[in-house]
Amino acid sequence: MHRALIAALAAVCLSSPVFAAGTPGVEVRQGTAMGAPPLADFLKRDAFGTMKISPTGEYLAATVPLSNRTDLIILRRSDLKMTGHVTLPVHSHVEDFSWVNDTRILFGRSLKWGYLERPQATGEIFGVNADGSGQQDHLNFGTIIDRLRNDDSHVLIADGYGVERMDVKSGETLIVARPPAQLGVAGYLDDPSGTVRFVWGIHGSDRRVATYYRADAKAKWELINDERTTGLAVTPVGFSADGKTAFLQSEETGAPDGIYAFDTTTRKREIVYRDDNTSPSEYLYSPDDGSLFAAVFQDGKPRVEYIDAENPYAKQLRAVQASFKDAMVLPTSYSKDGGLALYVVYSDRIPSDYYLFERSANHVSYIASRANWFKPEMLSEERPVSLKARDGMPLEGFLTIPRGSDGKNLPLVVNPHGGPFGISDTWGYDFEVQLLASRGYAVLQVNFRGSGGYGRAFEHAGYRQWGGAMQDDITDATKWAIAQGIADPKRICIYGASYGAYAALMGVAKEPALYRCAIGYVGVYDLDLMFHGGDIHESMYGHNFLVETLGEQNLQAISPNHLADRITVPVMLVAGREDRRAPDKHTALMRDALLRAGRKVDAKIYDGEGHGFYTEADRTDLYTRMLAFLDGNIGSHGDGAAASAATHGVTR
Numbered sequence: 001m002h003r004a005l006i007a008a009l010a011a012v013c014l015s016s017p018v019f020a021a022g023t024p025g026v027e028v029r030q031g032t033a034m035g036a037p038p039l040a041d042f043l044k045r046d047a048f049g050t051m052k053i054s055p056t057g058e059y060l061a062a063t064v065p066l067s068n069r070t071d072l073i074i075l076r077r078s079d080l081k082m083t084g085h086v087t088l089p090v091h092s093h094v095e096d097f098s099w100v101n102d103t104r105i106l107f108g109r110s111l112k113w114g115y116l117e118r119p120q121a122t123g124e125i126f127g128v129n130a131d132g133s134g135q136q137d138h139l140n141f142g143t144i145i146d147r148l149r150n151d152d153s154h155v156l157i158a159d160g161y162g163v164e165r166m167d168v169k170s171g172e173t174l175i176v177a178r179p180p181a182q183l184g185v186a187g188y189l190d191d192p193s194g195t196v197r198f199v200w201g202i203h204g205s206d207r208r209v210a211t212y213y214r215a216d217a218k219a220k221w222e223l224i225n226d227e228r229t230t231g232l233a234v235t236p237v238g239f240s241a242d243g244k245t246a247f248l249q250s251e252e253t254g255a256p257d258g259i260y261a262f263d264t265t266t267r268k269r270e271i272v273y274r275d276d277n278t279s280p281s282e283y284l285y286s287p288d289d290g291s292l293f294a295a296v297f298q299d300g301k302p303r304v305e306y307i308d309a310e311n312p313y314a315k316q317l318r319a320v321q322a323s324f325k326d327a328m329v330l331p332t333s334y335s336k337d338g339g340l341a342l343y344v345v346y347s348d349r350i351p352s353d354y355y356l357f358e359r360s361a362n363h364v365s366y367i368a369s370r371a372n373w374f375k376p377e378m379l380s381e382e383r384p385v386s387l388k389a390r391d392g393m394p395l396e397g398f399l400t401i402p403r404g405s406d407g408k409n410l411p412l413v414v415n416p417h418g419g420p421f422g423i424s425d426t427w428g429y430d431f432e433v434q435l436l437a438s439r440g441y442a443v444l445q446v447n448f449r450g451s452g453g454y455g456r457a458f459e460h461a462g463y464r465q466w467g468g469a470m471q472d473d474i475t476d477a478t479k480w481a482i483a484q485g486i487a488d489p490k491r492i493c494i495y496g497a498s499y500g501a502y503a504a505l506m507g508v509a510k511e512p513a514l515y516r517c518a519i520g521y522v523g524v525y526d527l528d529l530m531f532h533g534g535d536i537h538e539s540m541y542g543h544n545f546l547v548e549t550l551g552e553q554n555l556q557a558i559s560p561n562h563l564a565d566r567i568t569v570p571v572m573l574v575a576g577r578e579d580r581r582a583p584d585k586h587t588a589l590m591r592d593a594l595l596r597a598g599r600k601v602d603a604k605i606y607d608g609e610g611h612g613f614y615t616e617a618d619r620t621d622l623y624t625r626m627l628a629f630l631d632g633n634i635g636s637h638g639d640g641a642a643a644s645a646a647t648h649g650v651t652r
Helices: 004-016 040-043 312-319 431-438 456-461 471-483 499-510 525-534 540-549 585-596 616-633
Strands: 051-053 060-067 070-076 082-088 091-101 104-111 119-129 145-146 155-157 162-166 173-177 183-190 198-203 211-214 222-226 234-239 246-250 258-263 267-275 280-285 292-297 303-306 330-332 342-345 351-359 363-369 382-387 395-401 411-416 442-447 485-498 517-521 570-577 600-605 647-651
Touching: 004 082, 040 616, 051 303, 051 330, 051 499, 060 091, 070 091, 070 104, 082 119, 104 145, 145 183, 155 471, 162 616, 173 183, 173 198, 183 211, 183 234, 183 395, 198 234, 211 234, 234 280, 246 267, 280 330, 280 570, 303 312, 303 647, 312 330, 312 342, 312 351, 382 471, 382 585, 395 431, 411 471, 431 442, 442 471, 471 499, 485 499, 485 616, 499 517, 517 616, 525 585, 570 585, 585 600, 600 616
Parallel strands: 411 442, 411 485, 485 517, 517 570, 570 600, 600 647
Antiparallel strands: 051 060, 060 070, 070 082, 091 104, 104 119, 145 155, 155 162, 162 173, 183 198, 198 211, 211 222, 234 246, 246 258, 258 267, 280 292, 292 303, 330 342, 342 351, 351 363, 382 395, 395 442
């Protein structure tokens, strides 16, 4: 079976859509607009996941997601014929991989069981050669932090004991750095020469980040920032080519995070860049020397700001980006000499396309798509929006309007994200949003206070605001959509997962006249149960997180299952039997409370699923039921007939 899938992937690459003339030197894929795609198209697994080019440019490697595992394949770039293949056992997934020399790949493994939202890394490091030989059960345990551009035989890995230089064939290691005593390490950063110069982490379980620096491999660690003292976290993110300047991402008192240059001789810091609205979300580095040359900001549509605008790879990225004006372009990998580069191109209507840049020809050519069954013309536009909450807090989010619609008086699905803290919705392809839009629904996503990416003050403004100001932000965004004439006030439903499910049920409890239905997916509804059950409180760190962000207050007053009598609209609840993050007991309690209050509820708990569904059959059933529920309440049949016939307390 795996051979057939590999052949299918190769066929996807070889049977690229017809190229057409566009920007000189660029081949782009084209498609013809079609009708609304079927549900199955939105639920298909990607043809492949991550793709990277080898140092010589001779090979491409890609992950291939299957129903119960993720494989790794290696293709010869000249003809896209498979040369190597890694198949892991059932429930095992290739987590990430790196070309560590011309013919060798190292990769990590993750495991997926029912209670997990997604596969969880095991910390094992495996190896394979480009021709499929040289596979070991595992080489070592740890995380690769640098593949060492000038050393084809070794990489740097980090584990609980420090940083080690590991042989990429044998797995043998030599310790090169140990952290300061009693520091729970979160990360390390080495300079372009491979010397570990920074370490950061927490002392104990207080969740405050301490950052240390050293001048060279023999120097003692110096504390350069302690969040317990400054109130701000500082994280190193890169170096200049000569290693004399480091770059730090620092929280600010009342603004998004800034990027600072840190003089490694004087220890002085100088601001390099700070965005008005958002913190940096990603950094880009030169393949030649590892120097940081750019940062990505998710400010509405994402954009790149250049720290070193004269870097040749910065110039290359600007040139490639100019060919894709309505999409975001980011490099995934380069050949050793920089002559070849693999770029991923994505947008709200492009799940991810891969393009190869050839420097000698100044030419970009299409390689493959993760989801080539979609054409951009088939999907809907996602528009960044801005508004203000009732207390003046600026809020940002995204509005997706069904393709072909005039954007007025539409049925609306309000879709709060999970988390809630440090998580945010960003611009790009989202299969749930596109599925809903394809069925005629506008979709509103708002980054309420507490969301990540807008700075420390914005995130902390959501602390202890479960059911409070965070919820009011979602309400205010919904009312904004009505005031703008976008939403039909009689056809609005609220749907979310995890915390988003909590927000959905709190939404219809606090604002019974605003929404016509609610859907909660793998949600938490009893905050006392969350505080003392599930997997968050099992560590002292997790317990302290709950104390700080939720608070030891009257949690029943802000728990939807204790407010069921306020809910007057139909509710759909979905959970996984093996969920530990939001145990299915939450859903049972919410269902039973609604039934006692005489409310309409359709609840289903799926065996074998966890905090986010994974199997194809269950996902198909879930979204089939969800679409029918929405249609019966706010869609073409949303006249109340289907709502009045809603199942009372069905649990399957």
